[in-house]
Amino acid sequence: MTSVLTRRQFAQTTGSAAILTAAGTLRAQQKADSQETLRIGLVGCGGRGTGAASQALGADYNAKIVAMADIDDKQIETSINSLSQKYPDRVDVKPDKRFIGLDAYQKLIDCGVDVVLLASPPGFRPVHLMAAVDAGKHIFAEKPMAVDTIGYHLAMAAVKKAAEKKLNLVAGFCWRYSTSRKEAFSRIQDGQIGDVTSILATYHTGPVKPMPPASARTPEMSDVEWQIRNWYNFSWLSADSIAEQAVHSIDKICWAMGDKPPVSCIATGGRQIPSEGGNIYDHFHAAFEWGNGLMCHLANRQIKGCAGHNQDIIRGDKGVLIIGKGNAPFIDGPKRWRFRDEEKNMYDLEHEALFNAIRKGEVINDGDRMMLSTLVGIMGREAAYTGQLLTWQQMLDCTQDLAPDDLKWEDSFTPTPMPMPGVTQFQLPAPKKPEDQDQGKK
Numbered sequence: 001m002t003s004v005l006t007r008r009q010f011a012q013t014t015g016s017a018a019i020l021t022a023a024g025t026l027r028a029q030q031k032a033d034s035q036e037t038l039r040i041g042l043v044g045c046g047g048r049g050t051g052a053a054s055q056a057l058g059a060d061y062n063a064k065i066v067a068m069a070d071i072d073d074k075q076i077e078t079s080i081n082s083l084s085q086k087y088p089d090r091v092d093v094k095p096d097k098r099f100i101g102l103d104a105y106q107k108l109i110d111c112g113v114d115v116v117l118l119a120s121p122p123g124f125r126p127v128h129l130m131a132a133v134d135a136g137k138h139i140f141a142e143k144p145m146a147v148d149t150i151g152y153h154l155a156m157a158a159v160k161k162a163a164e165k166k167l168n169l170v171a172g173f174c175w176r177y178s179t180s181r182k183e184a185f186s187r188i189q190d191g192q193i194g195d196v197t198s199i200l201a202t203y204h205t206g207p208v209k210p211m212p213p214a215s216a217r218t219p220e221m222s223d224v225e226w227q228i229r230n231w232y233n234f235s236w237l238s239a240d241s242i243a244e245q246a247v248h249s250i251d252k253i254c255w256a257m258g259d260k261p262p263v264s265c266i267a268t269g270g271r272q273i274p275s276e277g278g279n280i281y282d283h284f285h286a287a288f289e290w291g292n293g294l295m296c297h298l299a300n301r302q303i304k305g306c307a308g309h310n311q312d313i314i315r316g317d318k319g320v321l322i323i324g325k326g327n328a329p330f331i332d333g334p335k336r337w338r339f340r341d342e343e344k345n346m347y348d349l350e351h352e353a354l355f356n357a358i359r360k361g362e363v364i365n366d367g368d369r370m371m372l373s374t375l376v377g378i379m380g381r382e383a384a385y386t387g388q389l390l391t392w393q394q395m396l397d398c399t400q401d402l403a404p405d406d407l408k409w410e411d412s413f414t415p416t417p418m419p420m421p422g423v424t425q426f427q428l429p430a431p432k433k434p435e436d437q438d439q440g441k442k
Helices: 005-010 016-021 045-061 074-087 104-109 123-135 149-165 179-189 224-229 247-256 346-360 367-386 392-397 434-441
Strands: 038-043 063-070 098-100 115-118 138-141 169-171 197-204 263-271 281-289 296-304 314-317 319-323 329-334
Touching: 038 045, 038 104, 045 063, 045 074, 045 115, 045 123, 063 074, 074 281, 098 104, 104 123, 115 123, 115 346, 123 138, 123 149, 123 247, 138 281, 138 346, 169 319, 169 346, 169 392, 179 319, 179 346, 197 247, 197 263, 247 314, 281 367, 296 319, 296 329, 367 392
Parallel strands: 038 063, 038 115, 063 098, 115 138, 138 169, 197 296
Antiparallel strands: 197 314, 263 281, 281 296, 314 319, 319 329
16 A cells, blocks of 8 residues: 555645655656557456456457456456456456555556556555556546545645646546436536526445455454455445445536535434444435535435435426436426437446547546545545534545555554544644744744
């Protein structure tokens, strides 16, 4: 997890400008000739990573997977076998390009790839993102991009540096590339439902990756290994369900609100299903205020045996847009509309956008909006964890850091305990001592 710049070191700098000026020579974006084979490296070879690699290969006929990084060589082998069935001539990962361990991402980035797909657990994303940008790679980054506010600021600095270097950075907020959703939100922006007055977004599903019983842990397995192998159940790795899964719904709320941050958030949540060792909730409800009393609600739940419900209801003073009730989004009101065109696969489209931009010498940078949605998700989680009403400025000032950057595979590590509203504290910088304030004036 170590990098040239760790999250803690970032917190001690004067801000992102210090990182940008320390980066060295900025490289101009180059157009990739159609005859040039683009070399892809995959970091995180689980189901989502393997899916991203497949979509990348489908997006560009002259691209190859040449390197993989993971904590488990069996996972790499499984990913290679899966991809080779569909693209037998375009998966060429030699034994010396199969990198294992917590430092595998850096070895992959340094091995000569052109494009990096970041699909490891989100707790690693800020450091991986910064390392890929430092090396001048084009990037696909799965959501979310951070699990805590220190990670958010490091990832945000990487976004700014990627823009300076004219590197392509495409985010895994896949609904932004959906054919039907793009048209639906363009109609909001054109005023078809009038001014937005409220939003209700739901993400009610069953458990995604249930925590196994403690008996499944072998005696030789360290704390770090156990937690990474069950990453979804630990907030320092997953960011919890509101910021890992339901962040898609949060992203659509932000989209409808013009990608402006909320003013404040108050939330509730908890855990009903007993968990042996994890520290995440299985349900949340967050109410975000976007100013002038406009409230946007996000509700998510991951409990077996409950009703599934995944909808976005965006009300305006001249109509309502409903997404998720039926196959196509529709508007009810004086200006009725339903999407009736062809719905293309949004996972394919986001990779097509990335590789087309590389081939044309153009630049896509999803950074600002992907970081906004990430921090709004963390904001909802922290409001629920602490039981406090939190403001956007408090989120920007927050110093939360859920895990050290120097953890090793064999280390012991105790994560934060199960949050308890009213007891769990929101982490703000310690107030300056009088002598520090006097020194600052000098």
